[in-house]
Amino acid sequence: xxxxxxxIILATLVVASLTxxxxxxxxxxxxxxxxxxxxxxxxxxxxxxxxxxxxPVTGFSEWWGTQVxxxxxxxxxxxxxxxLSTQLVEAExxxxxxxxxxxxxxxxxxxxxxxxxxxxxxxxxxQDFSWTVTIDAGTLDGVEEDMTVINGDGLVGRVLKVYNSxxxxxxxxxxxxxxxxxxAGSQEIxxxxxxxxxxxxxxxxxxPLGEVNAGDAIVTFGSxxxxxxxxxxxxxxxxxxxxxxxALARVATVSPYADVSQLxxxxxxxxxxxxxxRDSVLPSAPAVAPTRAPVAPQTTDPxxxxxxxxxxxxxxxxxxxxAPAEPGN
Amino acid sequence: MIYRQGIVIGTCIFxxxxxxxxxxxxxxxxxxxxxxxxxxxxxxxxxMGPLQGxxxxxxxGVLIDLSPPSDTLVxxxxxxxxxxGFIAGYWVDPRDRTLIIIMGITSLSTGGAAFxxxxxxxxxxxxxxxxxxxxxxxxxxxxxxxxxxxIVVPFVGWLVKKVTPEMSFS
Numbered sequence: 001x002x003x004x005x006x007x008i009i010l011a012t013l014v015v016a017s018l019t020x021x022x023x024x025x026x027x028x029x030x031x032x033x034x035x036x037x038x039x040x041x042x043x044x045x046x047x048x049x050x051x052x053x054x055x056p057v058t059g060f061s062e063w064w065g066t067q068v069x070x071x072x073x074x075x076x077x078x079x080x081x082x083x084l085s086t087q088l089v090e091a092e093x094x095x096x097x098x099x100x101x102x103x104x105x106x107x108x109x110x111x112x113x114x115x116x117x118x119x120x121x122x123x124x125x126x127q128d129f130s131w132t133v134t135i136d137a138g139t140l141d142g143v144e145e146d147m148t149v150i151n152g153d154g155l156v157g158r159v160l161k162v163y164n165s166x167x168x169x170x171x172x173x174x175x176x177x178x179x180x181x182x183x184a185g186s187q188e189i190x191x192x193x194x195x196x197x198x199x200x201x202x203x204x205x206x207x208p209l210g211e212v213n214a215g216d217a218i219v220t221f222g223s224x225x226x227x228x229x230x231x232x233x234x235x236x237x238x239x240x241x242x243x244x245x246x247a248l249a250r251v252a253t254v255s256p257y258a259d260v261s262q263l264x265x266x267x268x269x270x271x272x273x274x275x276x277x278r279d280s281v282l283p284s285a286p287a288v289a290p291t292r293a294p295v296a297p298q299t300t301d302p303x304x305x306x307x308x309x310x311x312x313x314x315x316x317x318x319x320x321x322x323a324p325a326e327p328g329n
Numbered sequence: 330m331i332y333r334q335g336i337v338i339g340t341c342i343f344x345x346x347x348x349x350x351x352x353x354x355x356x357x358x359x360x361x362x363x364x365x366x367x368x369x370x371x372x373x374x375x376x377m378g379p380l381q382g383x384x385x386x387x388x389x390g391v392l393i394d395l396s397p398p399s400d401t402l403v404x405x406x407x408x409x410x411x412x413x414g415f416i417a418g419y420w421v422d423p424r425d426r427t428l429i430i431i432m433g434i435t436s437l438s439t440g441g442a443a444f445x446x447x448x449x450x451x452x453x454x455x456x457x458x459x460x461x462x463x464x465x466x467x468x469x470x471x472x473x474x475x476x477x478x479x480i481v482v483p484f485v486g487w488l489v490k491k492v493t494p495e496m497s498f499s
Contacts, residue, residue: 002419013387013411018392018402025453032395032403033495039395044348047397050351057352123354124398125362127443127466129450129457132398134350159398166400175457261357295422 103152115267154234180221226272340442360469378416439474
């Protein structure tokens with residue numbers, strides 16, 4: 001049987017855990033923000049080291065995951081693969097990372113976002129049902145709460161908590177995450193919310209009569225002052241629309257451009273662009289010529305408020321709709 | 330004696346948390362993340378006893394609740410892991426300890442931990458848990474717990490015997 005001492009210790013531990021839960025349930029900053037900061041300053045360094053040590057393994061799984069998930073990319077990947085397989089595993093990993101950084105820089109420069117690059121060093125376990133990751137940039141790098149996080153493919157999430165040299169990012173697929181979205185090339189706006197599944201988001205149109213079709217691209221609408229979300233960032237592509245026009249709730253399923261299960265290099269938008277980049281950042285943007293033209297007159301409008309846009313819309317829509325057709329590159 | 334036990338528990342838990350958050354959760358494995366922390370808690374409970382198992386569970390739960398990128402309530406995992414550590418140490422007869430039984434216990438524990446996290450989070454008013462995913466997460470967590478057992482449990486048992494030879498529990 002258990003001794004008296006054992007029972008006392010067990011009771012103490014149970015009471016302590018329950019107290020923690022109750023204290024933390026009260027919300028707000030709570031008594032745990034300093035404890036979290038302390039643990040993060042210790043674990044942040046260890047996780048950074050561990051991420052470096054494990055990078056060949058996680059890099060391999062990233063490569064493998066892309067291979068399995070995205071059959072549409074198989075051809076480009078096979079080419080890449082032939083090139084990469086001639087080199088060492090370490091070198092493969094470095095090249096993949098450099099490519100991601102290049103893509104990130106492209107998004108940042110087309111949209112004129114100022115970004116701080118960072119690397120994902122830890123991911124929350126799936127059984128917590130929260131989609132959060134730790135990145136290795138913090139207040140020392142100029143990162144603040146509620147900043148937008150992107151990668152080479154598009155929007156990734158926003159900064160939830162920030163510590164000295166690390167920050168916690170809540171991903172856009174987290175069930176508690178919601179982002180203002182706009183259908184590229186039109187003025188239809190709505191709310192994009194996470195579903196807890198890595199490859200689907202829900203887009204709810206604010207205007208029940210609004211036009212949205214499978215294949216449309218969704219970009220961020222932008223928040224006041226660019227926080228928590230900078231305007232014009234690609235979110236994903238509409239794959240399915242449920243409900244008919246005029247129905248009370250029109251919900252579209254959106255497949256995010258960024259593969260949140262395989263994140264490595266991300267960028268924190270420390271300063272959003274002065275003008276809404278409209279649809280210029282969408283994935284087929286290398287064909288800049290057709291999309292640029294209609295964008296130019298638009299950018300004179302300093303407010304990211306899409307609802308007050310004038311009649312230029314129609315032209316814009318015609319010119320820009322071909323743009324999201326091929327997000328596959 | 331108690332210090333050496335504390336050091337063994339602390340080191341195992343710390344390594345398990347770092348490896349789980351920095352390596353296992355980034356592998357992109359389908360379903361749940363392989364729950365190395367729970368398997369380690371069970372291994373400690375089997376090697377040392379219910380009190381040490383419960384303490385290890387409490388410490389591991391608090392650490393994983395506080396360490397980034399966790400955004401869950403502090404104390405939820407602590408109480409779940411505490412109960413698991415205690416049960417694993419208390420109810421398992423040392424004479425029954427064949428590898429098959431141990432694998433059954435760890436997989437029940439990892440599956441149970443995943444399910445309990447979902448249940449407690451929902452009870453406390455969280456809106457994150459998608460119950461359609463819970464059975465799959467629970468089953469995959471149990472499966473991964475099963476697979477981690479033959480590596481983790483013998484290693485922790487060996488470490489405990491080596492560092493604290495006075496523990497006659499196993």
